[in-house]
Amino acid sequence: MTALPPATVAPVTPAHAAVLATLHGACFAHQPWHRPWDRAAMAVILGLPGARGWMALAGTAEAGDGDGDPEAPVGLLLVQAAADDADILTLGVLPGAWRRRGLARRLLGLGMAALRVDGITRLVLEVAEDNTGAVAFYRAEGFAEVGRRRGYFCGEPGHARDALVMARSILPGATDAGATDG
Numbered sequence: 206m207t208a209l210p211p212a213t214v215a216p217v218t219p220a221h222a223a224v225l226a227t228l229h230g231a232c233f234a235h236q237p238w239h240r241p242w243d244r245a246a247m248a249v250i251l252g253l254p255g256a257r258g259w260m261a262l263a264g265t266a267e268a269g270d271g272d273g274d275p276e277a278p279v280g281l282l283l284v285q286a287a288a289d290d291a292d293i294l295t296l297g298v299l300p301g302a303w304r305r306r307g308l309a310r311r312l313l314g315l316g317m318a319a320l321r322v323d324g325i326t327r328l329v330l331e332v333a334e335d336n337t338g339a340v341a342f343y344r345a346e347g348f349a350e351v352g353r354r355r356g357y358f359c360g361e362p363g364h365a366r367d368a369l370v371m372a373r374s375i376l377p378g379a380t381d382a383g384a385t386d387g
């Protein structure tokens with residue numbers, strides 16, 4: 206892996222709905238099984254009970270795709286906590302130069318650290334079964350398959366996908382490659 210880009214990571218609020226919708230669309234552009242989230246949908250998601258999230262900004266990185274703008278958004282993580290569990294609603298990093306630089310690992314590590322403070326003990330997610338890059342990422346970050354949901358992703362007609370349900374403990378001491386950063 207190349208060195209971490211000097212991106213900055215900040216919590217998001219419903220005021221970020223428009224910029225997050227654009228970023229989400231760019232991260233998932235090649236995944237027709239994901240229904241795009243427009244500004245209104247993103248605002249609803251950010252307003253869900255227990256929803257919180259983080260956005261990575263390009264900072265002073267020269268990794269490209271940020272157009273030299275330190276405020277350019279390059280990655281996002283949204284979660285929803287309920288009782289002891291939290292679900293990953295979405296996780297994405299801009300395609301191209303920002304990928305495979307540890308940015309998703311960093312977002313996940315920061316998210317897990319914040320959720321731990323809130324008493325959350327387990328993180329759960331659904332990922333399309335043939336989204337091999339994302340499945341590899343989650344496995345590398347300590348998630349294991351705990352179930353499957355048939356036809357869970359149903360974005361564009363004809364592109365339905367089953368989801369793997371993956372989970373990991375975020376109790377202190379659990380395998381946690383990303384929580385040391387930031």
Ligand SMILES: CC(C)(COP(=O)(O)OP(=O)(O)OC[C@H]1O[C@@H](n2cnc3c(N)ncnc32)[C@H](O)[C@@H]1OP(=O)(O)O)[C@@H](O)C(=O)NCCC(=O)NCCS
Pocket residue numbers: 206232233294295296297298299303304305306307308309310311331332336337338339341342343345346
């Ligand atoms: C999945 C995703 C978030 C990973 O982001 P990233 O910033 O590139 O990931 P990281 O650099 O933090 O990767 C950490 C480790 O995960 C694994 N990994 C990440 N992407 C991988 C890929 N495409 N193929 C295989 N392993 C991968 C590797 O072990 C990697 O470590 P390494 O680079 O030292 O080998 C990114 O590819 C993405 O946005 N994909 C599109 C959106 C998506 O599918 N999101 C997940 C579904 S919710």
